[in-house]
Amino acid sequence: MTALSLTLTGAEVLLPDQGMTRADLPIAEGIVQEDRAGRTIDLSGYLVMPGIIDLHGDGFERHIAPRRGAMKQMGEGILSVEAELAANGITTAVLAQFLSWEGGVRGPEFAGQVFDAIASVKDRVVTDLLPQLRFETHMLAEYPSLPERITDWQVPYVVFNDHLPHDRLAEGRKPPRLTGQALKAGRNPDAHFEMLLSMHARRDDVPAALDTLCTALAEQGVRMGSHDDATAQTRADWRARGAQIAEFPETLEAAEAARAAGDHVILGSPNVVRGGSHKGNVSALDLITMGLCDALASDYHYPSPRRAALMLAKSGLLDLAMAWALVSSGPARVLGLQDRGTLAPGQRADMVILDARSHRVAATLAGGRVSFMSGDIAARFVG
Incomplete structure (x- = not known):
């Protein structure tokens, strides 16, 4: 199973020492990256949490x-x-x-x-x-x-x-x-x-x-x-x-x-x-x-x-x-487990994406691979 190479944009992201902030989140090779990676996915209306x-x-x-x-x-x-x-x-x-x-x-x-x-x-x-x-x-x-x-x-x-x-x-x-x-x-x-x-x-x-x-x-x-x-x-x-x-x-x-x-x-x-x-x-x-x-x-x-x-x-x-x-x-x-727990660059790309209004789980990625995805968010990744 290949890890995704993407830059998630438009979402509120929980980042260490910054709290919830609107920020791009690039991931590649199963790791959170410093610089943009792969294609861009618009996640406006979602929260990205570790x-x-x-x-x-x-x-x-x-x-x-x-x-x-x-x-x-x-x-x-x-x-x-x-x-x-x-x-x-x-x-x-x-x-x-x-x-x-x-x-x-x-x-x-x-x-x-x-x-x-x-x-x-x-x-x-x-x-x-x-x-x-x-x-x-x-x-x-x-x-x-x-x-x-x-x-x-x-x-x-x-x-x-x-x-x-x-x-x-x-x-x-x-x-x-x-x-x-x-x-x-x-x-x-x-x-x-x-x-x-x-x-x-x-x-x-x-x-x-x-x-x-x-x-x-x-x-x-x-x-x-x-x-x-x-x-x-x-x-x-x-x-x-x-x-x-x-x-x-x-x-x-x-x-x-x-x-x-x-x-x-x-x-x-x-x-x-x-x-x-x-x-x-x-x-x-x-x-x-x-x-x-x-x-x-x-x-x-x-x-x-x-x-x-x-x-x-x-x-x-x-x-x-x-x-x-x-x-x-x-x-x-x-x-x-020193390689996970936050969305800092260099950490495993482990994240849960929540609908910003309902806080329901829309998608889960572990090591940059999709383990769960449901509903409208799938169109953003696929389309």
């Missing part, structure tokens, strides 16, 4: 397993994921795949299939797809082989979760929805409950196992983060292991601790759009107001990063440049 970098999203699960056992060609599911990403202005997407005791689409075997599928379509997609492993920390049997598997899966980013219902397990009570969860995983409900109790019983073995695992992953150059930190001590523990990304901290205390230590704080854009956490955790809007946010992620809903950035700007909480940075240059810094 492409959205989504650094944590699991909304792809419904594409790769719409029904139990229904998706056999998983690569086709990943291709349909890319179509949705591009339609929402996302040019770089981290696909967050579980390796969890929950089994089913989150089980170890399925995880390997997902990572293999991502690798298999890499040369057929325009959007840059990056795999992330979400590992449930109490699966002690998985630890010995995990570093090698992460290398084989080409996973550059691991996040640690603990979703065991410890309070109920400590009382010997079955958690809600256990039967449905067990059947989805292909287990007898009683056997599933016994497995949860066993993992809970070995909880004191987990910290030392994590220390060893994180040391190995750090030596492999794997980026690491924690998920749903609730206390400053929890964040400090993860930082000591080299996990310097705090995904979706549940409390102000945890977010403040992360920021004070120089860790990255990622918040969920659906939290912003809906005006609060669906689980009753600290509000993303409150944390953004206090300057405790480096980046917004789609979490489970791909339209939300664009909507959240625009809502933040419309509300006056941030100006448009600062709000959009939370879904572009901010995520690029968190992921160490």
Whole structure:
């Protein structure tokens, strides 16, 4: 696929250190250029923004397993994921795949299939797809082989979760929805409950196992983060292991601790759009107001990063440049992607073109190649 050689003119463009300004934007060889390039495309009536970098999203699960056992060609599911990403202005997407005791689409075997599928379509997609492993920390049997598997899966980013219902397990009570969860995983409900109790019983073995695992992953150059930190001590523990990304901290205390230590704080854009956490955790809007946010992620809903950035700007909480940075240059810094996140010359030609009045996505380009285009804008490119 060949990158376009064009000069986009007439649009309002979000440029670093300039904000929204009417400017020409030349692109060639997949890069934003200094000088005019190729033919001119009139984009009057549109806004050109840096492409959205989504650094944590699991909304792809419904594409790769719409029904139990229904998706056999998983690569086709990943291709349909890319179509949705591009339609929402996302040019770089981290696909967050579980390796969890929950089994089913989150089980170890399925995880390997997902990572293999991502690798298999890499040369057929325009959007840059990056795999992330979400590992449930109490699966002690998985630890010995995990570093090698992460290398084989080409996973550059691991996040640690603990979703065991410890309070109920400590009382010997079955958690809600256990039967449905067990059947989805292909287990007898009683056997599933016994497995949860066993993992809970070995909880004191987990910290030392994590220390060893994180040391190995750090030596492999794997980026690491924690998920749903609730206390400053929890964040400090993860930082000591080299996990310097705090995904979706549940409390102000945890977010403040992360920021004070120089860790990255990622918040969920659906939290912003809906005006609060669906689980009753600290509000993303409150944390953004206090300057405790480096980046917004789609979490489970791909339209939300664009909507959240625009809502933040419309509300006056941030100006448009600062709000959009939370879904572009901010995520690029968190992921160490120095070649993208802004529309400065020399950067990747990753951009989303919005209708100036409706703010709907009209087109998305990743590396100077069209990944999505819809409506009247197509005539300007084709005609």
